[in-house]
Amino acid sequence: MYQLQSVTQTYERRGNVVTALDTCDLEIPDGDFVAIVGPSGSGKTTLLSVLGGMMAPTSGDVLLDGESLYDLSIDQRTRLRGEKIGFVFQSFNLVTWMSACENVQIPLMLSGKLASDQRARALELLDRVGLSDRADHLPSELSQGQQQRVALARTLANDPQVILADEPTGNLDADTRQQVMSYLAEFHNDGRTIVMVTHDADTAAFAKRTIRLVSGVTDEVAMADAA
Amino acid sequence: MKLRSMIWKELWQRPTPMLTSLLAVTLGVTAMVAIQNITVFSERKIAGDMESLGANVLVLPPEVTLQDYYSADMHGHTMPEEYVSRLALARMPGVENLAPKLCIESDVDSIPVTVTGVLPQSEFQAKSAWQGLGLISPVGTDRGCCATKANVSAGEDNPNSLATNRTIQDLGDRDLILGHDLAAQLGAKVGDKLPVLGESFSVLTVLPSTGTIDDSRMFAHLHSVQDLSGAGPVVNVIEIMACCEDAAGDLISNLSSELPETRVITIAQVVETQVAVNGLMSRLSWVFLSILLLVGGASIASVMYANVTERRNEIGTLMALGASRRFVTRMFLGKAVLLGLAGGLGGFFVGTIVAAVLGPQLLGIYVEPLPQLLVVGMVAATIVAVTASYLPARRAAGLDPCLVFNDA
Structure with a gap:
């Protein structure tokens, strides 16, 4: 379970202090599916970075399963991220010179799995997203939707408990968006917690909860409003 | 997938900038390997040349000055033959061979000749006192530094060795060796009898042409020349074949200490110049290596x-x-290690090929790969690549x- 306790994040830009998160208190229980919505610059990506253990807040605590993320060292946070958190990016962020299978193998390699086990697991995950026949294709040889499915397979590599998705459908057409969200919903049904940043109301509708972020302040949106 | 396979694969995704930056490192190692290779084999050739030239140190009576290397024994001054024994017993490192000589003016059938008495190597080995000391090879021992040892071993039975090595293994009391020009002048050939110093000598061999004053001389056993000329147990000169490094170092002072009543002269300028040139080339190769590695390092850092x-x-x-x-x-440093190893390996091969091609053309030397330069090149290139x-x-x-x- 995630707990944000009075988390504030400020930046200094050209002498001005910008508040990206303003005394946020938030709880995200295990197995939740949360959509973070809000206008550009409202602090959505900052919230995702803080949740991912990649940006220490100016003040406040971020707890994951009762453990304060930012009391850990950088290397401990990195290890925890590799074990418990998976990421989905808007631009897929596949390594362009690696095949689909090798891209899925990356988290497995980083967690120290044997090379033979890595490939078997990667092929299993590619099969789950319907791309077992494209395992040795480079990202440039795949469509946008296929690339995002490879990225989804990569996200599942180490069987993370939490998936943080940054505009996962932002670069996709309507049909592909539907397909990708179906996979995310499937992952959620497996029992994973999903926190998703999105601009798109249709995409947000897949979530159980929607949190609106305006000027760094979180606000739970009632389901009727979100719809 | 492992880190190293990942590095290897990424390297080939963007080969051009990396290979370009690697060029300077490779060139640095190439220059070092080529110059060091040529230097090492040049030194060996110089050592060989000095040996084939014969003596490079002369022990002379104190009144004599070195006017001409090959005629330095024609000065009329003498010193005791006993000095030869003293030098042999001293067993100085760097002394590879001793050749005492006594030159007497005479004539054969009214033709003026210079009779040079030489002491065959068998005389050294026959000295009971030296054998008693366990000195089977009294000179040119295993303490020497030259790649080629003393010429007292098998293979020196050929009297023609006198032309190149200044020494001969065996020479009978009434044997005579003729220089190439003198034999032609006398019309003598092997087996002929010639009257010399009132005795009949048999021509053992005619030396090949050497282009030196030896071509116009005749050589007989030192003790025969001493007896027949009435000069007694003296010599005009003791020629010493010494390692060039030692000749330029402590050997001369050691010889002077051993024989303070003589004058010891070396072809110092020749030796020192050759050694200095080699040293300069060697140092230059490290300068080239350093400069090019710096350039290569800057290039690698930029890339x-x-x-x-x-x-x-x-x-x-x-x-x-x-x-x-x-x-x-590790991902980036691993890539640097790969680049460094490749640059060192490439530089070694290219440098060796350059040395193999240029060595014979520029210096008349033949080179072979020197494995220690491979190690030096790869280590230097890797350190530079990793540091950069x-x-x-x-x-x-x-x-x-x-x-x-x-x-x-």
Whole structure:
């Protein structure tokens, strides 16, 4: 379970202090599916970075399963991220010179799995997203939707408990968006917690909860409003 | 998939800038290997040349000055033959051979000749006193430094060795060796009898032409010349074949200490110049290596920085997926190690080929690969590549993983 306790994040830009998160208190229980919505610059990506253990807040605590993320060292946070958190990016962020299978193998390699086990697991995950026949294709040889499915397979590599998705459908057409969200919903049904940043109301509708972020302040949106 | 396979694969995604930066490192190693190779084999050739030239140190009576290397024994001054024994017993490192000589003016059938008495190597070995000391090879021992040992071993039975090595293994009391020109002048050939100093001598051999004053001389056993000329147990000169490094070093002072009543002269300028040229070439090769490695290092650093900038998103993604700073650092330093090893290996091969091609053309020497230069080249190139990549690698490891997000 995630707990944000009075988390504030400020930046200094050209002498001005910008508040990206303003005394946020938030709880995200295990197995939740949360959509973070809000206008550009409202602090959505900052919230995702803080949740991912990649940006220490100016003040406040971020707890994951009762453990304060930012009391850990950088290397401990990195290890925890590799074990418990998976990421989905808007631009897929596949390594362009690696095949689909090798891209899925990356988290497995980083967690120290044997090379033979890595490939078997990667092929299993590619099969789950319907791309077992494209395992040795480079990202440039795949469509946008296929690339995002490879990225989804990569996200599942180490069987993370939490998936943080940054505009996962932002670069996709309507049909592909539907397909990708179906996979995310499937992952959620497996029992994973999903926190998703999105601009798109249709995409947000897949979530159980929607949190609106305006000027760094979180606000739970009632389901009727979100719809 | 492992880190090294990942590095290898990425290297071939962007080969051009890396190979270009590697060129300077490779050139540095190439220059070092080529020059060192030529220097080493040049030194060996000089050592060989000095040996085939014969004596490079002369022990002369104190009144004599060195006017001409090959006629330095024609001065009329003498010194005791006993000095030869003293030198042999001293067993100085660097002394590879001794050749005492006594020159007497005479005539054969009214033709003026110079009779040179030489002491065959068998005389050294026959000295009971030296054998008693266990000195089977009284000179040119295993303490010497020359690649080629003393000429007292098998294979020196050929009397023609006198032409090149200044020594001969065996020479009978009434044997005579004729220089090439003198034999032609006398019309003498092997087996002929010639009257010399009132005795009949048999021509043992005619030396091949050497282009020196030896071509117009005749050589007989030193003790025969001493007896027949009435000169007694004296010599005009003791020629010493010494290692060139020692001849330029302590040997001369050692010889002077051993025989303070003589004058010891070396072809010092020749030796010192050759040694100095070799030393200069050797030092220059390290200067070239240093300069080119610096250029190569700067080039690698520049390309590595560009590589980090180009791969920011990829590095951020890897960090988001769990790559530690240490992993990212190793990713770049591993690449640097590969580049360094490749540059060192390539430089060694190219340098050896350059030396093999230029050596015979420029210096008339034949070179062979020197494995120790492979080690030096690869270590130097790898250290430079890793050092040059250290800061870019640190920069990569310090990237903010948040940059992977959409509007970061």
